[in-house]
Amino acid sequence: MAKDVLATADAVLLPRWASGDIVIEPESLAIVNARVEVPLLDGAARPDVLVHGMASDIEFDLLCVEIRVHHEVDEPKRDLLATNGLDTIEIDLSGLSDEAVADPITFRREVLENLANRHWIHLSRASYVALRADKALIEVEDLTVSERVINTKAGRPFTIREQWGFLVKPGSRERVRIQIPDETVGEDAQPYPRGMHTISGRSITVDQWGRLRLRYKMYLDQIQMNPPEPDGPQRGLFDAAEGSRGPGFNVRVRDWKGYPGY
CATH class of the missing domain: 2.40.50.140 (Nucleic acid-binding proteins)
Structure with a gap:
């Protein structure tokens, strides 16, 4: 259900990232297109949803979105994504109640807009980090x-x-x-x-x-x-x-x- 929501959405909220005095605040990524379970790296990776979008003036040509229901992204997959520079966020829906899942409006908001249930698995978009951190x-x-x-x-x-x-x-x-x-x-x-x-x-x-x-x-x-x-x-x-x-x-x-x- 979450894959279907993302595949038809206009935008999704990117997670907050913070380290010391450098903070990259959450912001909306305008979705240009989204595809479900596209094989990458000769089939070694198959993200739940592959998104192409724009965050303000920064383009993410490949943003992998993983949906957590039962299992989080494990360490080997994290390493694979990082080694190959694939920007990835994880949206955690494991704690949703049956009522939230059954309510289309609530469920869509959880997938697209809830800041508390998402985090970066890997962030390597240098133009995005340089602009937000104001560092070359x-x-x-x-x-x-x-x-x-x-x-x-x-x-x-x-x-x-x-x-x-x-x-x-x-x-x-x-x-x-x-x-x-x-x-x-x-x-x-x-x-x-x-x-x-x-x-x-x-x-x-x-x-x-x-x-x-x-x-x-x-x-x-x-x-x-x-x-x-x-x-x-x-x-x-x-x-x-x-x-x-x-x-x-x-x-x-x-x-x-x-x-x-x-």
Whole structure:
């Protein structure tokens, strides 16, 4: 019944997200279209409803909606959604009374408008987060690391390894493609994982061809947007976090082996 409601609705309320002093308030997502049980990732994921919609001026081309009646989204599915950057909300209808289910108006309101029964399973829409948090972010989609050779000031060849990402600025409708240096000198290349990363504006430079790059020795910090317990304690979005879970970011710590010469 909830799938049918979503498939024919004009809008659905997105959950609130908060971490420290960063709060993304709940807002209505205008639904452009909605499809039921569309297979994704070669059939590895099949959300209850797949929504395409607009939240103010931000487009969600793919928003997965999971309906909880008996079972919540489990940990393997959470990891699958996060690894592949699929924005997902869960609407919990497990506590509805028989009377609420039988009343079409009440049931529709519970599915579409009740702030108390929904939360984010995964949020990775960088343009949405950057605008609401008023922070510039780096978004990584491609894990490919390319190599090029330059000469250092000492005249020695030095191999630079780089990965492409996008600079996402608050209020900007366009993402800017940017080259991210890999700092693992003398080691196997370790690409930055998919998702959102914090970066200081002072880290951005322009090369001789006018392309945006990030300075070497300036690590990106991966933002962990999704706490395992929606109602649990939350760190600040831009405060360092221990472990791999919870809001805040994980600092990419590595020892340098070698010196690039500049």
